[in-house]
Amino acid sequence: MTDISPTPAAMPRTHGLSGSLLTESPLMKSRNAAEARFRSYGIAAIVVALLTLAIMLFTILRDGTSAFFQATLSYPVLIDGAIVDKGGKADPAEMAKVTTISYARLLGDSLIKHLADKGIAVEGMTPKEVTDMISKDAPARLRDQVLADPSLVGKTINVNAFVGGRIDGYMKGRLTRESSANDSNVTPRQLDMADKMIEAGILRSKFNWSFVTAPDASDLRPEAAGLGVALIGTLYMMFLVLIFTLPIGVAASIYLEEFAPKNWFTDLIEVNISNLAAVPSIVFGILGLAIFINFAGLPASAPLVGALVITLMTLPTIIIATRASIRAVPPSIRDAALGVGASKMQTVFHHVLPLAMPGILTGTILGLASAIGETGPLLLIGMVAFVTNYPAGPLDGGFLDPASALPVQVYSWASRSDPAFIERSSGAIIVLLILLVIMNVSAILLRRRFERRW
Amino acid sequence: MYDTPNSTEASVSQTHIKIAARGVQVHYGEKHALKDVDVDILDKTVTAFIGPSGCGKSTFLRCLNRMNDTVSVARVSGEILLDGEDIYDKRVDPVQLRAKVGMVFQKPNPFPKSIYDNVAYGPRIHGLTKSKAELDEIVETSLKKAALWNEVKDRLQETGTGLSGGQQQRLCIARAVATAPEVLLMDEPCSALDPIATAQVEELIDELRSTFSVVIVTHSMQQAARVSQKTAFFHLGNLVEYDATQTIFTNPKDPRTESYITGRIG
Numbered sequence: 001m002t003d004i005s006p007t008p009a010a011m012p013r014t015h016g017l018s019g020s021l022l023t024e025s026p027l028m029k030s031r032n033a034a035e036a037r038f039r040s041y042g043i044a045a046i047v048v049a050l051l052t053l054a055i056m057l058f059t060i061l062r063d064g065t066s067a068f069f070q071a072t073l074s075y076p077v078l079i080d081g082a083i084v085d086k087g088g089k090a091d092p093a094e095m096a097k098v099t100t101i102s103y104a105r106l107l108g109d110s111l112i113k114h115l116a117d118k119g120i121a122v123e124g125m126t127p128k129e130v131t132d133m134i135s136k137d138a139p140a141r142l143r144d145q146v147l148a149d150p151s152l153v154g155k156t157i158n159v160n161a162f163v164g165g166r167i168d169g170y171m172k173g174r175l176t177r178e179s180s181a182n183d184s185n186v187t188p189r190q191l192d193m194a195d196k197m198i199e200a201g202i203l204r205s206k207f208n209w210s211f212v213t214a215p216d217a218s219d220l221r222p223e224a225a226g227l228g229v230a231l232i233g234t235l236y237m238m239f240l241v242l243i244f245t246l247p248i249g250v251a252a253s254i255y256l257e258e259f260a261p262k263n264w265f266t267d268l269i270e271v272n273i274s275n276l277a278a279v280p281s282i283v284f285g286i287l288g289l290a291i292f293i294n295f296a297g298l299p300a301s302a303p304l305v306g307a308l309v310i311t312l313m314t315l316p317t318i319i320i321a322t323r324a325s326i327r328a329v330p331p332s333i334r335d336a337a338l339g340v341g342a343s344k345m346q347t348v349f350h351h352v353l354p355l356a357m358p359g360i361l362t363g364t365i366l367g368l369a370s371a372i373g374e375t376g377p378l379l380l381i382g383m384v385a386f387v388t389n390y391p392a393g394p395l396d397g398g399f400l401d402p403a404s405a406l407p408v409q410v411y412s413w414a415s416r417s418d419p420a421f422i423e424r425s426s427g428a429i430i431v432l433l434i435l436l437v438i439m440n441v442s443a444i445l446l447r448r449r450f451e452r453r454w
Numbered sequence: 455m456y457d458t459p460n461s462t463e464a465s466v467s468q469t470h471i472k473i474a475a476r477g478v479q480v481h482y483g484e485k486h487a488l489k490d491v492d493v494d495i496l497d498k499t500v501t502a503f504i505g506p507s508g509c510g511k512s513t514f515l516r517c518l519n520r521m522n523d524t525v526s527v528a529r530v531s532g533e534i535l536l537d538g539e540d541i542y543d544k545r546v547d548p549v550q551l552r553a554k555v556g557m558v559f560q561k562p563n564p565f566p567k568s569i570y571d572n573v574a575y576g577p578r579i580h581g582l583t584k585s586k587a588e589l590d591e592i593v594e595t596s597l598k599k600a601a602l603w604n605e606v607k608d609r610l611q612e613t614g615t616g617l618s619g620g621q622q623q624r625l626c627i628a629r630a631v632a633t634a635p636e637v638l639l640m641d642e643p644c645s646a647l648d649p650i651a652t653a654q655v656e657e658l659i660d661e662l663r664s665t666f667s668v669v670i671v672t673h674s675m676q677q678a679a680r681v682s683q684k685t686a687f688f689h690l691g692n693l694v695e696y697d698a699t700q701t702i703f704t705n706p707k708d709p710r711t712e713s714y715i716t717g718r719i720g
Contacts, residue, residue, distance in 0.1 A: 262526055332563035340576040340633055341553035
């Protein structure tokens with residue numbers, strides 16, 4: 001250290017690279033080969049990942065897109081006052097007494113009449129076979145439409161009524177004449193009739209918004225089943241989860257990262273947070289069932305309970321992400337703020353937090369995105385129930401009304417017997433994926449928006 | 455040996471003792487980083503701390519505004535008096551202390567905010583101004599003191615991190631000056647700067663001496679010789695020698711000091 005180093009000339013050249021630069025030395029060759037090998041592993045890994053993604057998307061889109069289209073009958077119906085409004089006073093209370101059975105008759109008779117007018121007939125087909133083609137859901141929709149607008153009485157309106165799931169399946173290729181031979185729900189004559197109706201333009205495949213908006217429906221009418229309740233349930237839950245996790249997660253992270261003393265107790269907390277993040281979600285479901293439903297007495301199937309369970313599950317992830325982004329703020333910024341006499345709290349809130357914000361938001365949204373697909377704990381707290389009524393608005397106690405959730409809906413449709421539910425299950429996955437993409441894109445946008453350089 | 459001065463006194467002579475350190479010890483966990491340091495830092499004087507890496511000079515500097523409080527394993531003992539008041543007294547809030555003892559760091563660290571907000575931050579949090587006009591005035595005079603005003607006066611709303619390295623460091627000096635401190639601590643303020651920026655900052659330090667007591671840690675002995683009036687040499691946690699800069703560089707008493715300034719250790 002204190003010696004004066006010898007001049008280069010005095011130092012004998014004992015080792016080093018010799019030979020021409022134009023030829024590759026053997027060591028260099030193997031170093032380059034190692035690099036080339038590593039690159040090819042990386043490319044192979046990415047190709048495998050992309051291929052898996054492509055196959056997954058392809059299967060889901062292939063099976064699921066048809067769920068957004070539904071075979072629909074369009075024909076004129078005379079809303080006969082003699083049937084739907086016997087009193088003739090247009091009194092809603094009076095009209096509400098008319099059941100869907102009357103409307104079913106109205107729809108059926110109108111269809112038969114329309115077919116007769118058009119001269120479409122299939123030999124040996126009974127009127128009942130014709131009316132059975134109409135979905136059991138159609139009368140209820142027509143009744144709702146008329147009750148909502150009593151002025152329709154006496155007019156002839158053009159009705160769009162779903163056909164039954166079997167005919168829909170026949171049009172989508174799910175059901176063939178061979179496979180329907182043993183099916184008691186459909187007759188060959190109905191299929192003949194469907195072919196003729198398509199030809200005449202009465203039966204068409206139409207985009208079906210009600211798949212996204214309508215509530216779930218029973219096995220008898222898969223064509224009417226929709227995602228409405230599940231979608232609302234999921235949105236309610238995510239809203240509540242966001243409200244619960246963000247303040248708790250951020251406060252906990254800031255305290256642990258900036259204020260808490262470093263001792264065995266905070267170490268213990270840290271280990272526990274990491275452990276909680278790794279606990280299987282079904283365990284949180286059991287916890288939620290025991291605490292929120294059995295002990296606290298909150299209603300089962302409610303988005304609030306689902307949100308509380310998912311909050312417990314997501315919090316560790318969010319705390320870990322938030323702490324990482326707080327730690328990533330360069331210490332020089334803290335020094336700068338403390339150096340001009342900012343208090344600890346001012347340092348954190350004026351400088352550290354704004355800089356950590358993009359990371360916190362991305363972490364939170366990614367946490368929510370993984371929570372949105374969570375099924376296990378929701379099954380345990382009863383969100384798998386068959387719910388056909390929309391929950392009320394958020395301000396009217398809707399958070400406590402029974403609801404379902406998208407992933408649970410996927411699960412419950414996939415386990416039903418009617419094959420028509422399989423396409424709806426895939427369709428629900430598409431909606432879920434769209435939600436996920438929206439969340440992830442907003443995470444990226446927020447990151448860009450808040451990102452600052454230092 | 456020294457008497458307690460009146461801090462409100464307007465005109466203080468160059469021999470007025472601003473900071474008096476007695477028996478200062480610093481431990482980082484097991485490591486004894488600073489051993490029994492006694493120093494009197496004078497007002498309106500530039501005091502340079504020199505010494506090899508790891509000798510404890512930055513550690514001592516950070517004791518003077520209690521920045522070591524943020525290091526959980528650091529323990530400071532001994533007595534440091536600022537105008538006769540012990541800054542490690544239980545009643546002293548380090549936050550208030552740091553408004554009086556400003557600091558400029560090794561790496562320029564402007565906030566990722568506008569140039570204006572960088573300078574205005576200190577006065578704002580300490581409530582030094584009542585109106586926007588007053589604040590504008592402080593920002594302008596601080597930037598002028600830091601010799602940065604002419605370069606940035608037309609782009610005060612641009613971000614401070616967009617400036618060049620030397621400008622950023624002068625912005626940091628302006629930020630420290632804006633809270634009107636009595637002592638300005640500088641931890642190797644020029645180590646990240648090129649020679650031209652270094653010359654500007656050194657010139658600035660010399661001007662700042664008229665208002666503050668300046669303490670500068672530096673690795674460059676030439677810099678210490680150029681800017682300071684008093685120099686302290688640290689070695690392995692000990693304060694080896696403390697004297698007028700002239701004496702240290704021409705006639706050091708301790709052989710270790712001589713070895714260092716002649717380049718044989720370090």
